[in-house]
Amino acid sequence: MDSTLINEECIDLLAEYAGVGDQVSDITRRAMNGELDFSASLAARVGLLKGLEAEKTFAAIRARLTFAKGARALLRALKRMGCRTAVCSGGFVPLAAYVQKELGIDYMFANQLSVDDQGRLTGTTEGDIVHGERKRELLLQLQQEVGCRIEQTVAVGDGANDLPMLKTAGLGVAIHAKELVQRESPARIRFGELDSMLYLFGLSSGKVVELCRE
Template identity: 45%
Template sequence: MVASKYVLTFINRSDENLTDAKVQQLILKIVAHIPSDIQTDFTTLKRLGDRAVDQYMTTSEPIDKDMLQGVSHHVDLILQHDDEYRQDKKLFVFDMDSTLIYQEVIELIASYAKVEPQVKAITDRAMNNEIDFKESLRERVSLLKGLTIDTIYEEVKGKLQITKGVPELCKFLHTKGIKLAVLSGGFVPFAQYIQEQLGLDYMKANVLETDSEGKLTGKVTGEIVDGEIKAETILTLADKWSIPLETIMMVGDGGNDLPAMGVAGFGIAWNAKPKVQAEAPCQLNTNSLLDALYILGYTDEEINHHLL
């Protein structure tokens, strides 16, 4: 049987250095988690930075990330096939709320209608994949009925906080000629604003319906951007830009991002709900989304060079 080649990336969730001794401790735990009938050979160790290390390995049979569950609660372990697609990315697709920005926009809007707790409760259930996204969006938008949205658009935009590391990540990816897109279950004006701030190549989001007086009707007009639409949009963009699916990365935090991760070459659950982390191809739980570049195998030296 042909050996399976993998690269296992260790990323310390804190700002502390990831020592060689700590890496060796984790490798011993990993060996204990992999079934004994699978022969594992740890080969080259490559340091990406003070907090991140690549460990190359081969196994006698294929393995998956579920075999690494519980190895560490302080270091993210990202398992990938050691192939040309790891760094050869053509398209990065992002969720917006709680990914590119820290907030959930609908909760910011809900504060004006004094229904933020009710909306947040529904949002949490949707992001944890406990309720259908379309149903959750309709329930949340219905609570906003009667708001004069034009008067609060600019105020809400002013409250949006871009996630740490995102501007630098987008700048780096642009220098590599990689296209960037945001597919949001949020709303067009805010997704357009983030698109402009980050220079993204494509945007898709939901449209809030208003009446003749400019007040929200409590409904969404047009198709709802849920998990299925995100996945379909990735397929459409791949065809439009002649991009192999294997070269696409999807980054998100909610259950409605999982279908898109499923069609993309790889996916990152960014500080996501436990159920999403369990189902996503990998998880990243640090305080900077720039750390996604470690998952692609870039070193601190390479990252800093392109950001100068």
């Protein structure tokens, strides 16, 4: 989701809001490049958010989110093609749910931040962490639920924690990705907008325009 469907890294926006932007940005960069374990880095970053008023904070962050060019067009086209869509994010449920609603995505999985009785973030998460292996598990779970073959699945991502999912899908696409991810992904898109992915389905330019039309 982050830096893929939307232009921002949500954890960095949260950190900036909390006044710990520089600390968190460096951890995020190293995690996305595969230099740090994702779960450990997430715990370190989330811990710095302790004490923030949850509802007010997420409202402020939602107001700053911008969708990547071609994101709305891509999701419109996929829906018209009869595809089922999911966002599997290492970000957070309140923001991933907003993206899901705005883009009309069928399924959403993300990390849940713990909130205390006063409505403030505790600096911890609840439930399963959506790390790289979890994204792979969710892909396989959805494949079974939808009832398609793994060869009929497409996964898209830009960070090191997306690689297990990208390597498992019928087609894994690194889009505007970190160098490590580009090297190891089955397919990559380095230029263009998100809806340029539709050409990987073998569609003509005319068909792409037709499917993306509002």
